[in-house]
Amino acid sequence: MLWSKTLETGIQSIDDQHKELFKQVDILIDSKNVNRHKEVLDYLEKYIAKHFSDEQKMHIESKYPKAAEHKKYHDEYVKVFKQLKEKYVKEGPTPSNNMEINKSVVGWLKDHIMVCDRDFATYYKALK
Numbered sequence: 389m390l391w392s393k394t395l396e397t398g399i400q401s402i403d404d405q406h407k408e409l410f411k412q413v414d415i416l417i418d419s420k421n422v423n424r425h426k427e428v429l430d431y432l433e434k435y436i437a438k439h440f441s442d443e444q445k446m447h448i449e450s451k452y453p454k455a456a457e458h459k460k461y462h463d464e465y466v467k468v469f470k471q472l473k474e475k476y477v478k479e480g481p482t483p484s485n486n487m488e489i490n491k492s493v494v495g496w497l498k499d500h501i502m503v504c505d506r507d508f509a510t511y512y513k514a515l516k
Protein backbone atom coordinates (compact mmCIF):
# COMPACT_ATOMS: atom_id res chain seq x y z
CA MET A 389 0.00 0.00 0.00
CA LEU A 390 1.49 3.26 -1.11
CA TRP A 391 -0.85 5.37 1.03
CA SER A 392 0.23 6.30 4.51
CA LYS A 393 -1.52 8.13 7.31
CA THR A 394 1.06 10.92 7.19
CA LEU A 395 -0.55 11.92 3.87
CA GLU A 396 -3.87 12.77 5.47
CA THR A 397 -5.06 16.35 5.08
CA GLY A 398 -7.97 15.95 7.49
CA ILE A 399 -10.49 16.88 4.81
CA GLN A 400 -12.42 13.67 4.31
CA SER A 401 -13.50 14.11 0.68
CA ILE A 402 -9.94 14.96 -0.42
CA ASP A 403 -8.37 12.15 1.61
CA ASP A 404 -10.81 9.62 0.14
CA GLN A 405 -9.92 10.65 -3.39
CA HIS A 406 -6.19 10.57 -2.62
CA LYS A 407 -6.56 7.03 -1.24
CA GLU A 408 -8.36 5.96 -4.39
CA LEU A 409 -5.52 7.39 -6.51
CA PHE A 410 -2.92 5.42 -4.59
CA LYS A 411 -5.08 2.29 -4.75
CA GLN A 412 -5.21 2.54 -8.54
CA VAL A 413 -1.44 3.02 -8.75
CA ASP A 414 -1.04 -0.10 -6.63
CA ILE A 415 -3.20 -2.00 -9.11
CA LEU A 416 -1.21 -0.59 -12.01
CA ILE A 417 2.23 -1.61 -10.78
CA ASP A 418 1.14 -5.04 -9.55
CA SER A 419 2.58 -7.57 -12.01
CA LYS A 420 -0.64 -9.62 -11.78
CA ASN A 421 -2.41 -6.82 -13.62
CA VAL A 422 -0.01 -6.64 -16.50
CA ASN A 423 -2.86 -6.88 -19.03
CA ARG A 424 -4.96 -4.20 -17.43
CA HIS A 425 -2.56 -1.29 -17.61
CA LYS A 426 -4.36 0.60 -20.38
CA GLU A 427 -7.69 0.33 -18.57
CA VAL A 428 -6.18 1.40 -15.24
CA LEU A 429 -4.29 4.31 -16.81
CA ASP A 430 -7.46 5.53 -18.55
CA TYR A 431 -9.32 5.34 -15.27
CA LEU A 432 -6.51 7.14 -13.44
CA GLU A 433 -6.41 9.91 -16.02
CA LYS A 434 -10.14 10.56 -15.62
CA TYR A 435 -9.98 10.25 -11.86
CA ILE A 436 -7.09 12.72 -11.62
CA ALA A 437 -9.05 15.24 -13.70
CA LYS A 438 -12.11 14.84 -11.48
CA HIS A 439 -10.06 15.02 -8.31
CA PHE A 440 -8.28 18.21 -9.40
CA SER A 441 -11.52 19.83 -10.44
CA ASP A 442 -13.18 18.94 -7.10
CA GLU A 443 -10.22 20.39 -5.21
CA GLN A 444 -10.22 23.56 -7.31
CA LYS A 445 -13.94 24.01 -6.66
CA MET A 446 -13.24 23.93 -2.94
CA HIS A 447 -10.39 26.42 -3.38
CA ILE A 448 -12.63 28.90 -5.17
CA GLU A 449 -15.61 28.44 -2.88
CA SER A 450 -13.46 29.05 0.17
CA LYS A 451 -11.60 31.97 -1.47
CA TYR A 452 -8.25 30.25 -1.00
CA PRO A 453 -5.59 32.89 -1.79
CA LYS A 454 -3.30 30.36 -3.52
CA ALA A 455 -6.04 28.92 -5.76
CA ALA A 456 -4.45 30.10 -9.03
CA GLU A 457 -0.99 28.88 -8.07
CA HIS A 458 -2.38 25.49 -7.01
CA LYS A 459 -4.32 25.16 -10.26
CA LYS A 460 -1.10 25.75 -12.20
CA TYR A 461 0.47 22.69 -10.52
CA HIS A 462 -2.59 20.63 -11.41
CA ASP A 463 -2.58 21.77 -15.04
CA GLU A 464 1.12 21.00 -15.46
CA TYR A 465 0.62 17.60 -13.92
CA VAL A 466 -2.23 16.70 -16.26
CA LYS A 467 0.24 17.17 -19.15
CA VAL A 468 2.96 15.11 -17.44
CA PHE A 469 0.53 12.27 -16.75
CA LYS A 470 -0.76 12.25 -20.32
CA GLN A 471 2.79 11.84 -21.69
CA LEU A 472 3.56 9.15 -19.18
CA LYS A 473 0.39 7.29 -20.04
CA GLU A 474 1.12 7.37 -23.77
CA LYS A 475 4.62 6.00 -23.18
CA TYR A 476 3.35 3.30 -20.84
CA VAL A 477 0.58 2.20 -23.18
CA LYS A 478 3.02 2.02 -26.09
CA GLU A 479 5.85 0.22 -24.32
CA GLY A 480 3.99 -1.65 -21.61
CA PRO A 481 4.94 -2.13 -17.96
CA THR A 482 8.71 -2.25 -18.46
CA PRO A 483 10.84 -1.85 -15.33
CA SER A 484 11.79 1.63 -16.49
CA ASN A 485 8.16 2.63 -17.00
CA ASN A 486 7.21 1.30 -13.59
CA MET A 487 10.04 3.26 -12.09
CA GLU A 488 8.82 6.34 -13.91
CA ILE A 489 5.31 5.79 -12.51
CA ASN A 490 6.80 5.57 -9.06
CA LYS A 491 8.69 8.80 -9.47
CA SER A 492 6.23 10.85 -11.49
CA VAL A 493 2.93 9.60 -10.08
CA VAL A 494 3.59 8.36 -6.56
CA GLY A 495 6.42 10.83 -5.90
CA TRP A 496 4.61 13.81 -7.36
CA LEU A 497 1.37 13.02 -5.55
CA LYS A 498 3.10 12.61 -2.22
CA ASP A 499 5.02 15.89 -2.56
CA HIS A 500 1.94 17.71 -3.79
CA ILE A 501 -0.22 16.41 -0.94
CA MET A 502 2.38 17.13 1.72
CA VAL A 503 3.00 20.69 0.57
CA CYS A 504 0.12 22.10 -1.47
CA ASP A 505 -2.90 20.14 -0.28
CA ARG A 506 -1.81 20.36 3.32
CA ASP A 507 -1.42 24.11 2.97
CA PHE A 508 -4.98 24.34 1.68
CA ALA A 509 -6.24 22.05 4.44
CA THR A 510 -4.74 24.28 7.11
CA TYR A 511 -6.41 27.31 5.53
CA TYR A 512 -9.73 25.52 5.03
CA LYS A 513 -9.95 24.08 8.53
CA ALA A 514 -9.18 27.49 10.07
CA LEU A 515 -12.35 28.85 8.42
CA LYS A 516 -14.61 26.48 10.32
Ligand SMILES: [Fe+2]
Pocket residue numbers: 443458462500504505
Ligand atom coordinates in the same frame (compact mmCIF):
# COMPACT_ATOMS: atom_id res chain seq x y z
FE1 LIG B 1 -3.98 19.54 -5.27
